Amino acid sequence: MRNKYLYITLLAILGFNSESWAQYVQSKGAPRLVVSITIDQLRSDYLEAFAPLYSDKGFKRLLDGGRVYANASYPFSPIDRASAIASIATGVTPYYNNITGKLWLNRKTLRPVFCVDDSAFPGLLTDDTSSAAALSTSTIGDELKVVTGGKAHVYSIAPYRDAAILAAGHAANAATWIDDIRGNWCSTSYYSSSLPAWIGAYNSMHPADSRTDNTTWEPCDMKVGNLSYFMYGNDSRSFKHRFSGPERYTLYKTSGLVNKDVTDMAQQCVYANGMGNDAVTDLLSLTYYAGTFDHRTVTECQTELEDTYVRLDNEIARLMDYLDEHIGKDRVLYILTSTGYSDIESTDYQKYRIPSGVFQMERTSNLLNMYLGAIWGQGIYIESTFGNQIFLNHKLLENKKVSITDATNRAQEILVMMSGVRNVYTSLQLITSQNQQLQKIRNGFSPEHSGDLFIEVAPGWQILDENGQQVELSRASFTPFPIIFYGNGIESERIQVPVTTDRIAPTIARCIRIRAPNACSSEPLF
Numbered sequence: 001m002r003n004k005y006l007y008i009t010l011l012a013i014l015g016f017n018s019e020s021w022a023q024y025v026q027s028k029g030a031p032r033l034v035v036s037i038t039i040d041q042l043r044s045d046y047l048e049a050f051a052p053l054y055s056d057k058g059f060k061r062l063l064d065g066g067r068v069y070a071n072a073s074y075p076f077s078p079i080d081r082a083s084a085i086a087s088i089a090t091g092v093t094p095y096y097n098n099i100t101g102k103l104w105l106n107r108k109t110l111r112p113v114f115c116v117d118d119s120a121f122p123g124l125l126t127d128d129t130s131s132a133a134a135l136s137t138s139t140i141g142d143e144l145k146v147v148t149g150g151k152a153h154v155y156s157i158a159p160y161r162d163a164a165i166l167a168a169g170h171a172a173n174a175a176t177w178i179d180d181i182r183g184n185w186c187s188t189s190y191y192s193s194s195l196p197a198w199i200g201a202y203n204s205m206h207p208a209d210s211r212t213d214n215t216t217w218e219p220c221d222m223k224v225g226n227l228s229y230f231m232y233g234n235d236s237r238s239f240k241h242r243f244s245g246p247e248r249y250t251l252y253k254t255s256g257l258v259n260k261d262v263t264d265m266a267q268q269c270v271y272a273n274g275m276g277n278d279a280v281t282d283l284l285s286l287t288y289y290a291g292t293f294d295h296r297t298v299t300e301c302q303t304e305l306e307d308t309y310v311r312l313d314n315e316i317a318r319l320m321d322y323l324d325e326h327i328g329k330d331r332v333l334y335i336l337t338s339t340g341y342s343d344i345e346s347t348d349y350q351k352y353r354i355p356s357g358v359f360q361m362e363r364t365s366n367l368l369n370m371y372l373g374a375i376w377g378q379g380i381y382i383e384s385t386f387g388n389q390i391f392l393n394h395k396l397l398e399n400k401k402v403s404i405t406d407a408t409n410r411a412q413e414i415l416v417m418m419s420g421v422r423n424v425y426t427s428l429q430l431i432t433s434q435n436q437q438l439q440k441i442r443n444g445f446s447p448e449h450s451g452d453l454f455i456e457v458a459p460g461w462q463i464l465d466e467n468g469q470q471v472e473l474s475r476a477s478f479t480p481f482p483i484i485f486y487g488n489g490i491e492s493e494r495i496q497v498p499v500t501t502d503r504i505a506p507t508i509a510r511c512i513r514i515r516a517p518n519a520c521s522s523e524p525l526f
Contacts, residue, residue, distance in 0.1 A: 029488075029489065030281055030488075030511065030512050030513055031281060031331060031332055031333035031487070031488040031511065031512065032276040032277070032278070032279075032281060032282065032327060032328075032331040032332070033270070033275055033276035033281070033282050033283075033284060033323065033327055033331065033332045033333070034281060034282070034283045034284070034332075034333045034335070034508060034511075034512060035284050035286065035319075035323070035332060035333070035334050035335070036088070036140075036167070036283065036284070036285045036286070036335045036504075036508070037286050037287075037288065037316075037334065037335065037336040037337075038084070038085055038088060038163070038167065038285070038286070038287050038288075038336075038337060038338070038339060039287075039288045039289070039290045039312065039336065039337070039338050039339070040081055040160075040163070040287060040288065040289050040290060040291055040338075040339045041289070041290050041291035041338065041339060041341065041342050041343065041479075042290040042337075042338035042339070042481055043290070043338070043342065043479055043480060043481060044070070044480040044481050044482055045480055046229075046290070046305065046309055047059060047309065047482075049227065049229040050227065050229070050306055050309040050310060052227070053221065053223055053224065053227070053306070053309075053310045053313075054310070054313040055313060055314070055317055057317035057320065057321060058312075058313035058314060058315075058316040058317035058320075059312075059313050059316060060313075061316075061317070061320065061486075062316070062334065062336060062484050062486050063484070064492065065486060065492050066334070066484045066485055066486030066487075066490065066492060067484070067485040067486070067490050067491065067492065067493050067495070067526065068482055068483075068484050068492075068493070068494045068495065069482060069483040069484070069495050069497075069499045069525065070482050070494060070495065070496055071480070071482075071496060071497070071498040071499070072337060072338075072340070072481055072482055072483045072498075072499055072500070072501060073340065073478075073498065073499075073500055073501070074087060074340045074500065074501050075093055075439070075440060075443055075500040075501070075502055076093040076094055076095070076440050076441075076443030076444035077440040077441055077443075077444050078101070078341075078444060079339070079340050079341045079444075080101045080102055080339075080341060081102065081160065081162060081163055081339050081341075082099055082101055082102040082115045082116075082162040082163070082166060083099050083100060083101050083444070084338075084339035084340055084341065084501070085162070085163050085166045085167050085287065085339065086099035086135060086166045087099075087501055087502060088167075088337065088501055088504050088505065089139035089140060089141065089166060089167050089169055089285070089505065089517075090135070090137045090138070090139050090140075090169075090505060090517045090519060090520065091140070091502050091503070091504065091505030091506055091516055091517045091519070091520030091522055092137060092502060092517070092519045092520055092521075092522075093443035093444065093502065094443065094444050094445065094446050095442060095443050095444070095445055095446060096136070096137055096519045097135055097136055097137045097519065098134055098135065098136040098137075098446050098448055098449060099115055099134065099135060099166060099446075100444060100445070100446045100449050100450060101115065102114065102115050102162055103115065104386070104446075104449040104450070105384060105386040105389070105391060105449070105451070107383075107391065110383060110384045110391075112386065114162070115134055115162055115166070116130045116131065116132065116134065116161060116162050116165045116166065117129065117130065118130055118131035118133050118134075118190070120133075121188050121189045121190040122188075122189050123186060123187070123188055123189070124186055124187040124188060124189060124192075124194070124195040125179065125182065125184050125185070125186035125187070125195060125199075125203070126179040126181075126182070126186035126187075126188075127181065128161060128179070128186075128188075129188070130161060130165055130188040130190060131165070131188060131190035132165050132166065132168065132169055132170050132190065133190075135166060135169065135170065136448075137517055137518055137519035137520075138169065138170070138517045138518040138519070139167075139168075139169030139170070139505075139517055140169075140283070140505045140508050140509060140516075140517055141154040141156075141167075141168060141169045141171065141172050141283050141285070142169045142170050142171045142172075142517070143509065143514050143515055143516070143517055143518075144281065144283055144512065144514055145171040145172070146171070147514045147515070148280050148281075150171075151280045152280050152281060152282055152283065153173055153273050153274075153275050153282040153283070153284075154168065154169075154171065154172040154173055154282065154283045155168070155172060155173055155174055155175070155176075155269050155273070155275075155283075155284055155285070156168035156172060156174075156175040156176070156284075156285040156286075156287075157175075157176055157177075157262055157265045157266055157269060157284070157285070157286050157287070158175075158176075158177050158262070158285075158286070158287030159177060159178050159253040159258050159261070159262065159287065159289060160177055160178075160253065160287065161177045163177070163287040164176060164177040164287070165177075165188070165190075167285035167287065168191070168285065172191055173191060173192070173196070173273075174187050174191045174192060174196050174199070175187060175188065175191060176196075176199050176265065178208075178249060178252075178253055178258070178261065179208075179249070180249055180250050180253075181246075181249070182208060182249075183208030183209065183211065183212060183248070183249040183252070184203045184207075184208045185199050185202060185203055185265060186199075187199060197272070198268055198269060198272035198273065199265075201268070201272070202264070202265060202268050206261075206264070208249065211252065211257075211261065212243040212244075212248050212249065212252050213243075213244070215242070215243060215252075215257065216240055216241065216242055217239075217240070217241040217242075217243075217255050217256065217257050217304075218238065218239060218240045218241075219238060219239070219303065219307050220256075220307055220310060220311055220314070221307075221310060224303060224306050224307045224310055225237035225238060225303040225306060225307075227306060229306075237303055238303065239301070239303055239304055239307075241255065241293065241304075243255075251294055253289065254289065254291060254292070254293055254294050254295060255293055255304075255308075256289075256293075256304065256307050256308035256310075256311040256312070257311070258289055259288045259289060259308075259311055259312055259315045260311070260315060262286055262287070262288055262315070263315040263318050263319050266284060266286055266319055267319070267322050269284065270284065270322075270323065270326065270327075271326070275327075276323070276326075276327035276331060276332065277327070281512045286319075288312060288315065289308070290308055290309060290312055290338075291308075291342070291343055292304065292305055292343060293305075293308075295343050316336075320334070329487060330487065330488060330489060331488070332487045332488065333485070333486075333487050333488040333490070333508075333511055333512075334484070334485070334486040334487050335483070335484070335485055335486075335504060335507075335508065336482075336483075336484040336486070337481065337482065337483045337484070337501060337504065338479070338481035338482075340479055340481055340501065341479055342479050349460050354460060355458070355460055356460040356461055356462070357419060357420045357458075357460075357461045357462070358420075358461070358462045358464050359418075359419075359420045359421070359455070359457045359461050359462065359463050359464065360464045361385045361388075361390075361463060361464060361465050362385065362465075364385075364390075364415070364418065364455075365382040365385050365390060366382075367414075368381070368382055368390070368411055368414060368415065369381050369382045371410075371411075371414050372407065372410065372411065375410065376400050376402055377400065379393070379396050379400070380393055380396065381393050381396060381397070381407070385451075385465070386451060386465075387463065387465070388454060388455045388456070388457065388463055389450060389451030389452075389453065389454055389455075390411070390451050390452060390453040390455070391451045391452060392404065392407055392408070392411070392452045392453070404427075404428070404452065405426075405428055407452075408426035408427065408428065408452050408453055409426065411424075411426075411452075411453055412424045412425075412426055412453065415453065415455060420457050420458050420461040421455060421456070421457060421458070422456045422457060422458045422459075423456040424453060424454065424455055424456070425438070425441060425453070425454040425456070426452065426453060426454075427445070427447070427450065427451070427452050427453070427454075430442045430445045430454070431445075431447065441454070441456075483499060483501065483504060483525070485507070485525075485526075488511065499525060500522070502520070502522045503522045503523060503524060503525045504525070505517055505520055505522075506520055506522055506523065506524045507524040507525045507526065509524070510524045
C-alpha cells in the first residue's frame, strides 16, 4: 500500500498524470489491450507433436507470426501453478514475492494454509474467503493501475482460485474462477464488495449444471487419437467421460472442456467492460489447462491429452478472432507461456531394479529429535514437517540458549548420512550463500513461509508424509515450454537462446511504457 502511494506521489511530482500517460502511449502506438495467457502444464513437446491437428488460427498463428522464445524456464525450484503465475505477474521469484506454492505451513498454527486464503474477505458466490495479501510485491497489473490513476481495466479469469487471484494482483477490478462446490463463476470481496454484473449475467445465461450434468466429454475430432506420438501403447483411441457427484466440478476443471468456459468468460469481460476501446491500456490475464484428466498418468489418458491440446488450439483461435474483430489486430498484445511443470507420475522403479526408496518424514523427524535431545536434553525440537521441509522449535532452542545456526548445522550433519538423502540445506545457507548451484533452490525459498531445513532426496525416491499420507516422487525432470509475444507490431522471430520467465513482466512494462513491478530487476526480453 505504501508503494502505491509512493508511485502516485512521484508521478504527481513529475507532472505525469494518467491523462498525459494516455496521450503518450497513444502517440507511441502502445497496445490498447494486453492479454497474458498462462497455460497450466503446457509442454513444447506435446504442443509440437499434435500440430497436424491444429487449425491455422490458433497455436500456428502464434508460432508462425510471433516472437517465440523456444527455450524458457523458471529461475527457481520447485515449481507449481501458484508459484509460477505469481512469478510471471511480479517478475520475481518466491524469495521476493513470498508465494512458494499453493500450500505452505503456518508457523504459528503448524497447519498448512492455501496461498490465497484470507478470512477477512468473504467470497462472492463462494464459501472460499480469499485475497492476494500474501503476495508481497506489486504485479504488472498493479503498476498499470497506479500509472493510470485506476482508469485501466485489469481482470483475471481462471478455472482455479489461486491462478485467478495471483494473476490479478492487489489492485485489479476483479478476479474470477469456477467454484469447486457450486460450479458457478465466483469472486472475492477483496476487489469489490459486490459481484461484478457481467459475471452474474454470465452465470444466469450459462448455469453451472448445464456445463456438467448433461455433458459428455469425448474427442472433438475424428482425427484425435490417431497420432502415434507416445512410445507406449494406447489400446483405447476413444473415450467418454461424464461429470457427476460432489466432485464433478473439480473433475470438470481437469478436462479439455473447461478451456471453452475461460474463452467465453474472456469475451464477456472484454465486451461488458469495453476493454481496449479507449486510449488507456487494459490488461486481461487468462489461465487455461493443458494437464491430464483427473491428474492421471499420461499412459492412462493419452487420447484425452491429445484432445485437450486440440480444443486449446480452437479456443486460442476463437479468442484471437474475437479480439481482432472488436479491438483490432495491431491494438492487442498477446503473451503466452506455461506454468512450466507437469504432474509427477507415480513410477514403480523397483520393478525394473532402478535405485529407489521411500523417505519417511515423520520417522526422520523422530530420529532427529532424539539426536538433538541427546545433545541438549529432552524436548520437542522438531515442531513440524511439511513436504521436504523441517521446522525447528525456535522457542525451545531459545530457552535452552541454543542458536538456530547451531541447531540447523547439527541437524544437517546427521540428515546427510541417511539413506536416500542427496543433500540438506539450511535456511541460513540459502539466505546467505552466493553459490550459483544453489540459486534456483534459494529463489524458491521464502524466509516467511519456508522451513529451517530442506532435504533433497535422490531422484527416484519418494517423500512420504505419514501424517497426511501424501507421497511425492523426487524427479529432476525438465519440462520444455515457450514464451510467445504476438501482435502490436511485433515481428516474427524464433529465438533459441535460453530465457527465464521473470523477464516477462518487465517486457510487458516496456511495451506499454510503465515501470516494472516494484521488486523486479530483470531485463526486458526486447
